[in-house]
Amino acid sequence: MKGAASTLPAVRAALLAWFDREGRDLPWRVGPEGGRDPYRVWVSEVLLQQTQVARGRVYFERFLEAFPTVQALADTPIEAVLKAWEGCGYYARARNLHRAAGVIVRGGMPTTYDGWRALPGVGPYTAAAVASLACGEARAVNDGNVRRVLARLCGERQPSAAWVQARADDLLDPARPGACNEAVMDLGATVCTPKAPKCGACPVSAWCAALGSGEPAAFPAPKVRAAVREVRAVALLLGDAREAVLERREGTLLGGLMGLPTEEVVGGEAERDALARLATRLGAAVTGELGTVTHGMTHRRVSLTVYAGTGGPPRTWVEGAALARLDHKALALWDARQASLFAHA
Incomplete structure (x- = not known):
C-alpha cells in the first residue's frame, strides 16, 4: 500500500463502504454483522476450503437441509454424513465436522478463536473466520483471496503466509472485524481476481502498488505446484x-x-x-x-x-x-x- 501505515484508515474506509454497497448475498450470512449464526458460518467455511462459491452454495443448502442444527449433525451416523457430503470431495472435512459436532453438543458452541481452534479439523483460517463473523472477535483471516488482494496492494510478488497474516492484521478494522474480513474476501473473489482483475471497479485501486506497476495480474507470482x-x-x-x-x-x-x-x-x-x-x-x-x-x-x-x-x-x-x-x-x-x-x- 502506498504510504503504508498512514493510508490504512483510508483503505479500510473505502473497503468497508464498498462492501456495504456490493457485498454478496450468501446463504450463510445469516444474523447481524459480527453475530452471524456460528453453525452456518462454520459449515460454509469448511465447505469453501476446497469448493468454489457457486457450487458451495448448492452443497451448503443440501447439507443444512439434512442437518439443520449442530445437534442433528452430531446425532447422525457418520455414514449418513458422508453420504450427504457426496460430491464435495476431501471427505476428511466431513469426518471432522461430525467429530467436532459431538464435542460442541457436549461442551457448548465456542465463542472465541481459541475455542474454535481446539475443535477437530479447525485450523487457524476457519477459527479466525468463525470467531470474527459469528463472535465479533478481532481476528484477521488469511486465505487465497486475502493473499492476492494484499500482495497486489503492497506490491509483494512472493508473499509468505506470515507476511500475509501480518498485513491482514494491520488492515483489520477492530470495530468491524467480520465485515472487514468478508470485504477482503469478496473483493478477491469478484474484483481482484487471479487472471483478469477489474481494477476500474476496485474501491482501493488508488492505493494499489501492483496497479501502479502496470502489471497487476503479475502479483503475486504463481505458486510452485507439487508434481502430480x-x-x-x-x-x-x-x-x-x-x-x-x-x-x-x-x-x-x-x-x-x-x-x-x-x-x-x-x-x-x-x-x-x-x-x-x-x-x-x-x-x-x-x-x-x-x-x-x-x-x-x-x-x-x-x-x-x-x-x-x-x-x-x-x-x-x-x-x-x-x-x-x-x-x-x-x-x-x-x-x-x-x-x-x-x-x-
Whole structure:
C-alpha cells in the first residue's frame, strides 16, 4: 500500500463502504454483522476450503437441509454424513465436522478463536473466520483471496503466509472485524481476481502498488505446484450398478467412504497381476473388462481399469452408500455397457 501505515484508515474506509454497497448475498450470512449464526458460518467455511462459491452454495443448502442444527449433525451416523457430503470431495472435512459436532453438543458452541481452534479439523483460517463473523472477535483471516488482494496492494510478488497474516492484521478494522474480513474476501473473489482483475471497479485501486506497476495480474507470482503422481489401479465390479460388492476406504482422502474393491498396480508389475491379486483376495472370478476411468485427487491422477466378475462377498445396495466420484464414474461403465448391449439387440 502506498504510504503504508498512514493510508490504512483510508483503505479500510473505502473497503468497508464498498462492501456495504456490493457485498454478496450468501446463504450463510445469516444474523447481524459480527453475530452471524456460528453453525452456518462454520459449515460454509469448511465447505469453501476446497469448493468454489457457486457450487458451495448448492452443497451448503443440501447439507443444512439434512442437518439443520449442530445437534442433528452430531446425532447422525457418520455414514449418513458422508453420504450427504457426496460430491464435495476431501471427505476428511466431513469426518471432522461430525467429530467436532459431538464435542460442541457436549461442551457448548465456542465463542472465541481459541475455542474454535481446539475443535477437530479447525485450523487457524476457519477459527479466525468463525470467531470474527459469528463472535465479533478481532481476528484477521488469511486465505487465497486475502493473499492476492494484499500482495497486489503492497506490491509483494512472493508473499509468505506470515507476511500475509501480518498485513491482514494491520488492515483489520477492530470495530468491524467480520465485515472487514468478508470485504477482503469478496473483493478477491469478484474484483481482484487471479487472471483478469477489474481494477476500474476496485474501491482501493488508488492505493494499489501492483496497479501502479502496470502489471497487476503479475502479483503475486504463481505458486510452485507439487508434481502430480500418476496412480494406476484395477477394480472389480461384482454385481451391477445397483447392487455390488463394496469395501470401506481407508486413508485421509477417502477414508470412511464405500467403493468398489480395488488394487493398485505397483512398481513395474503388469495390470493382470494386480487384477489376479484382487480376484484372489475376494474369492471372485473375472469375466471381462468394462473400461477405464480417470480422476484427479490432491496431486495425484488415478487411472482405474474396471473389470466385471462373479462370486465374492455379499452385495450391497449401491444407492444408499456414500461413494467417491471415482466410484460413480466406475459404476457408470456398467450402465454404458448395458445401454450398448440393448442398442445392438
